[in-house]
Amino acid sequence: MNNPNYNRRINERIRRRRRRATVLTIFFFVIILLSLLSVFAVLQIREHLDDREENNPPDITDQTVQTTEPADQTTTAPIEQTTAAPETDPPAPLVTYTTVTLTRDAITQGDLILVNADLPYTFPLTEGHLTTVYGNKSRGYQLGSAQDKLDTDVLAALNTAADAFLAETGETGLLLANNGAYRSYAAQEDLYARRVAQYGEEEAAKYVALPGVSEHHTGLAFDLALYIDGKTYALDAFDAYDWIPENFPRYGFILRYPANKIAQTGIGYEPWHFRYVGIPHAVYMTANNLCLEEYINVLRAYQATGEHLFVESDGRRYEIWYVPFAVEAETTSILIPDGVPYSISGNNRDGFIVTLTHNSTAQ
Ligand SMILES: [Zn+2]
Known part of the structure; x- marks a missing residue:
């Protein structure tokens, strides 16, 4: 075997x-x-x-321009993926734009208009943009006068900010000062004359603007004070109210005449005077110690075709740029990406500021 x-x-x-x-x-x-x-x-x-x-090349229709842009310039570009890089570039996302055409007179209107001794306010034909505060205010503050009016959107922002203040501090003394909101040309004329009679021309001019160049004409500005146990105090009389200047920028408001900007604003320190400019602008100006005169100049560096200014606040991301108005032009056109909330404001001098609100800073 x-x-x-x-x-x-x-x-x-x-x-x-x-x-x-x-x-x-x-x-x-x-x-x-x-x-x-x-x-x-x-x-x-x-x-x-x-x-x-x-x-x-995209087809260009009369109103809507379709184009692809590099990811760093588009506003709806997806966040870069970190997993499995493909061997070929993915196709750029298709972004469509709408053209907004503006005439020269639009420069004088909007949340970011600069109004000062050199740049008078242009009164609109009607007061349709204003709302009486009485009957439309929130619980967060008291009212000095039943006549006071504010720009409708600014009133809504003030209501939100004041309610946040009340919720966080429990303080109930905040007061929208009597005659501290919108003022017509005649009301400003009257106030100026009374202050001159009281303090003399030189002293009055430090705190009360001449009729026509007061921010109170815009409906975007207001004066705050305190009313506690039947007495009126200045806004900065008690520490508990420091919350206001510290947090109001998150709601779109700036302290318009800070102590360290008298040379730029031409107005003495006014701890009571707040001005609405919009959330990202107020946040950026406050963080970078810029008054409105300075900020309008800073924005010149951010134009449509160049770098834009990005500001983040409370989980939102804002994109900002400046569009100059060509000297001989009748209109100017601004391309806005579709589907992104935006606002356009004149600067009351020579152009527009565009603000896009991107959904969130998450991801
Ligand atoms: Zn004021």
Whole structure:
């Protein structure tokens, strides 16, 4: 039974069979690999052709411009993916734009208009943008006069800010000062004359603007004071109310005439006078110690085709740029990406400031 020759032959045959099986396995594996590679190559070529189609020059319609932009300039570009970088660039997202056309007189209106001794306010034809505070205010503050009016959106922002103050501090003494909100030209004339009679022309001019150049004409500004136990105090009389200048920027308000900006504003320190400019602008100006005169100049560095200013506040991301109005032009056009909330304000001097509100800073 133990024939060595017989055993060797058997072993030889087994080895040959195994070799053949191995060679066949490798052969089939190579065939499968080659088929997979060719399918992948075909897919790559088709994807490349698709890319080229999408990058063709867009059709320009009369109102809507369609274009693709590099990711760093688009506003709706997705956050860069960190997983599995594809071998070819993904197609740029298609962003559509709407053209907003503005005439020169629009420069004089908006939340960011600069009104000072050099730049008078242009009164609109109607007072339709104003709302009487009485009957429309929130619980967060008291009212000095039933006649006071504010810009409708500014009143809403004040209500929100004052309620936040009340909720966080429990203090109930905040007061919208009597005659501290909107003033017509005649009301400012009257106030100025009374202050001159009281304090003399030089002293009056430090705190009361001449009729026509007062921020109180805009409906965007108001004076705050305190009314506690039947007495009126200045806003900065008690520490508990420091919350106001510290937190009002988050609601769009700036302390318009700070002590360290008298040379720029031309107005003495007014701890009571607040001005609405919009959330990202108030946050940026306060954080960077800029008064409105300075901020309007700073924004010149951020134009449509260049770098934009980005500001983050309370989980939102804002994009800001400046559009100068061409001297001889009748209108100016601004491209706004569709689907992004925006506002455009004149600067009351020579152009517009565009503000986009992106959904959130999360991701
Ligand atoms: Zn004031």
